[in-house]
Amino acid sequence: MQHWIYGTVFNNVQTIEESIASVYSPDSNIAIVDAYSTDGTYEKLLALRKEFNLTLSRARCSRGKGRDIALRMCPVNSFAAYIDLDAVYNGNFRKILEEEIDRTLVWQHHSQTCYFSMVDTAIKKGGFRDLSVSETLEFILRCGIDRTLPVQVGRNMQYTQSGFGGRERRYATGKKALLRIPRISIDSTRGQGISYQEFINYYGYSRIPLYLAVLIKGKYRIEPRISNIELLLEKVVETMCDPRESGISDDWIALPIPYPLFSDNEKAEEKILQKWKEFHKYRRIGSVPKWGGPVLMDREFIVYTLTQKGLENYISADPYEALSMSDFLEIE
Numbered sequence: 001m002q003h004w005i006y007g008t009v010f011n012n013v014q015t016i017e018e019s020i021a022s023v024y025s026p027d028s029n030i031a032i033v034d035a036y037s038t039d040g041t042y043e044k045l046l047a048l049r050k051e052f053n054l055t056l057s058r059a060r061c062s063r064g065k066g067r068d069i070a071l072r073m074c075p076v077n078s079f080a081a082y083i084d085l086d087a088v089y090n091g092n093f094r095k096i097l098e099e100e101i102d103r104t105l106v107w108q109h110h111s112q113t114c115y116f117s118m119v120d121t122a123i124k125k126g127g128f129r130d131l132s133v134s135e136t137l138e139f140i141l142r143c144g145i146d147r148t149l150p151v152q153v154g155r156n157m158q159y160t161q162s163g164f165g166g167r168e169r170r171y172a173t174g175k176k177a178l179l180r181i182p183r184i185s186i187d188s189t190r191g192q193g194i195s196y197q198e199f200i201n202y203y204g205y206s207r208i209p210l211y212l213a214v215l216i217k218g219k220y221r222i223e224p225r226i227s228n229i230e231l232l233l234e235k236v237v238e239t240m241c242d243p244r245e246s247g248i249s250d251d252w253i254a255l256p257i258p259y260p261l262f263s264d265n266e267k268a269e270e271k272i273l274q275k276w277k278e279f280h281k282y283r284r285i286g287s288v289p290k291w292g293g294p295v296l297m298d299r300e301f302i303v304y305t306l307t308q309k310g311l312e313n314y315i316s317a318d319p320y321e322a323l324s325m326s327d328f329l330e331i332e
Contacts, residue, residue, distance in 0.1 A: 003028045003097055004074035004119065008066025009085040010035040013044050015157045022089040022154070024052050028097075031055045031073040032085070033066040062187070064135030068128035074119045081116040082136070089154035092248050096149065099246060103146040107236050109256035111317035112154035115140050129220060133184055134191025134228075141222045141232060148239045150255035150304075151248055155317035182210060189214045193221025193228040233257065237271050250306040254314040255279070257302045272304060279304040282311055282328040303328065 005023050009016060009032060020030060034042040036058055045056055055073055059066060067082055074080050079100045083089065089112070096104060096116055104116040115136065125143045128135045189199060189211065199211050222228055236257075243253050255272065273279070284301035305311045315323045 001100055002075065002078035004031060004078050004080040005029070005083055005097075006031040006067070006070035006074055006080060007083045007085050008033040008035060008061070008063055008070055009037065009041055009045075010063075010066075011037045011039045011041055012086045013037070013039045013041040015086045015088075016041055016044055017048060018088050018157065019083070019085045020048060020052050020054070023083055023093055025094065026053075029053055029055060029074070031057075031070045033057045033059055033061070033070045033073075035063075035066050036060050062130050062132045062135075064128040064131040064139075064187075064191075067135065067139075068130075071119065071122055071127050076120045076123065078119050079116070080119050080122070081114050083114070083154075084112065084156075087112055087154045087156050090152070090252070092151050092243075092252055093153040095246055095248060096151070096153070101147065103144050105140060105145045105148045105236070105239070106151050106153050107148050107256075108150070108152055108254065108314065108317070109258060111152060111156070111314060114153055115143070117143060129191065131187040131191045132180075133188045135187075137228055137232060138191045138193070138220045138222070141228055141235070145235045145239050147241045148236045149241060149243045149246065149248075150236075150253055151243045151246075152252045152254060152310075152313045152317060182213075185210050186213050186217065190217060190219045191228065193219050195221070195227070198227060233268075237268055240272075240275055242275075251309040252313060253306050254310045255304040256314065257304070269302075276304055279306060280308070280311075280330060281332075282330050284323075284327055285329050 003025075005028060024030065030052060032045060032054060034045060034056065036042075042058060045054060048054060049056060057069060057073060059069055061069065071080070071082070079097070081093070081097055093114070096106060101116070102118050102121055106112070106114040106116070113136070122139075122143055128139050131138070185207070196211060203210070220228070223231055240255070244250070255276070257268070257272070282303045282305070284303070303311055303314060305314070311328060312325065315325065
């Protein structure tokens with residue numbers, strides 16, 4: 001079976017070659033959509049095209065639309081996974097790809113979360129939404145999850161800057177960066193399927209105009225009872241499998257579970273421990289809300305690992321470059 005790796009990119013010239021090289025294999029194909037980068041990224045891709053067997057396209061698009069175009073560049077009846085082209089991947093990525101098990105989620109929360117599937121599975125379910133953020137969350141839930149592997153497959157090479165609008169300053173400056181901020185908030189709310197009350201609980205009443213924009217554009221809530229991020233966390237626990245059966249070392253295994261699952265489901269830890277009785281349990285201390293969307297607040301952030309090195313590897317891939325071992329307390 002053919003293996004395809006796909007993704008979209010904008011202004012990542014400094015990381016693009018290392019990222020591609022980390023997943024490349026002579027028997028794989030890589031499809032990339034460049035969103036009209038202005039820093040030389042596309043020219044770099046053209047130079048790398050033959051060396052890494054790249055299939056390239058350009059489109060003025062959101063990240064979700066770019067990923068959807070890249071997905072549809074992959075032939076049906078092939079097996080594929082998306083990547084972020086500002087990250088470098090380790091050998092675990094290829095091990096999972098080569099297993100060819102449809103609808104496999106690799107879950108690492110802040111770090112590199114990946115989804116492996118047949119191309120036809122993803123296309124039949126509608127591909128990616130035209131969203132700037134949270135498009136993979138909604139996509140994964142709509143496609144479905146047959147198994148979850150709590151495995152570190154890569155680390156981010158470019159980190160979110162601190163301060164207001166830090167994420168957007170990676171892609172634009174001045175007014176353009178400011179204009180991206182409300183769009184990111186709107187798309188995050190749409191992709192996470194946030195209800196009005198959940199939105200108010202997080203943002204307060206001052207941002208109601210943003211929620212009105214969400215209602216006009218439409219939100220993508222998979223199940224009425226809970227938001228998409230909470231639903232994903234439930235699915236992670238329900239479908240979790242043992243990565244060691246895939247030949248993955250204990251030191252790359254980490255199961256991060258943020259706040260919502262523990263706040264709304266008292267049996268969550270019981271379910272986890274039924275599958276992973278030998279896990280070490282670490283609680284993040286001094287945590288504050290910061291990741292992407294209204295519901296995902298890290299006030300209670302637990303990481304289960306088999307070894308201390310597993311926690312170290314997880315921390316090393318944090319895209320905010322803000323975590324350290326001292327932020328976690330091992331508990332019985």
